[in-house]
Amino acid sequence: MKIQVLVAAMNQSDHSLIKKMNIKTDAIIGNQCGFNSVETFNIGTQRIQYLNFAERGVGLNRNNTLMRADADICLFADDDMVYENNYGEIIENAFQRHPDADVIVFNLKEPVVTRKVITKESKVGYLNYLRYGTARVAIRLDSIRKHGIYFNQCFGGGTEYSHGEDNLFLNACLKNKLKIYAVPEYIATLTEERESSWSNGYDKKYVKDQGILFCTLSRRWWRLLCLQDALRRHKSYNMDFFRAFKLMVAAGKDYLKRCK
Missing domain, CATH: 3.90.550.10 (Spore Coat Polysaccharide Biosynthesis Protein SpsA; Chain A)
Structure with missing residues (x-):
């Protein structure tokens, strides 16, 4: 092999x-x-x-x-x-x-x-x-x-x-x-000896990109994916659950609109 x-x-x-x-x-x-x-x-x-x-x-x-x-x-x-x-x-x-x-x-x-x-x-x-x-x-x-x-x-x-x-x-x-x-x-x-050349951590863009990612993964279940992610990880995003969920859904909707 x-x-x-x-x-x-x-x-x-x-x-x-x-x-x-x-x-x-x-x-x-x-x-x-x-x-x-x-x-x-x-x-x-x-x-x-x-x-x-x-x-x-x-x-x-x-x-x-x-x-x-x-x-x-x-x-x-x-x-x-x-x-x-x-x-x-x-x-x-x-x-x-x-x-x-x-x-x-x-x-x-x-x-x-x-x-x-x-x-x-x-x-x-x-x-x-x-x-x-x-x-x-x-x-x-x-x-x-x-x-x-x-x-x-x-x-x-x-x-x-x-x-x-x-x-x-x-x-x-x-x-x-x-x-x-x-x-x-x-x-x-x-080793984690270097910082990412691209990532700024869990900032606002990261949360929006989560919504777009979930849209791409599943057009049927993407809102549910946003919901579970916001519930589990909103503290890591340094924002409350509703703010995280709202950012993801807004980004997802905008992405779907642009994909039409």
């Missing part, structure tokens, strides 16, 4: 990221920087490719690597992760335990835990997929290619709408009836 890491990176000036991230399998580094070039080389038995492009947008970056991937199993990664020494074995074993899996979500270690910790193996569906981000996801490449699933390039860092490309990707997997599992193994540690 061939495994390949697909890294969304920025401003890399050399090849030190491979060692820094403890990448021990094949990898494609999508490096958004100030120049255009493609580099391919080997480190022992590892085949490494750097895609250096003078462009911006995390969805575009992930798509660039995904289009060129050629492994059985691919991992999406950010450049502030350090993989476990045996991550390849962990991932391969997980797919062997779940031969019907198209996508598997793993745990990430954090200095301060902010992400959902998976405690037991379970299926991922419409009721729980929103809690998982791309950097903990492994895909069976043939399954994704068969259904033409890619990242929405209008959402995520460096785009008009600041986040949500990972939610839209998993949503597309579910809509195409792909099987997604969550397993409790840890594959990497988030």
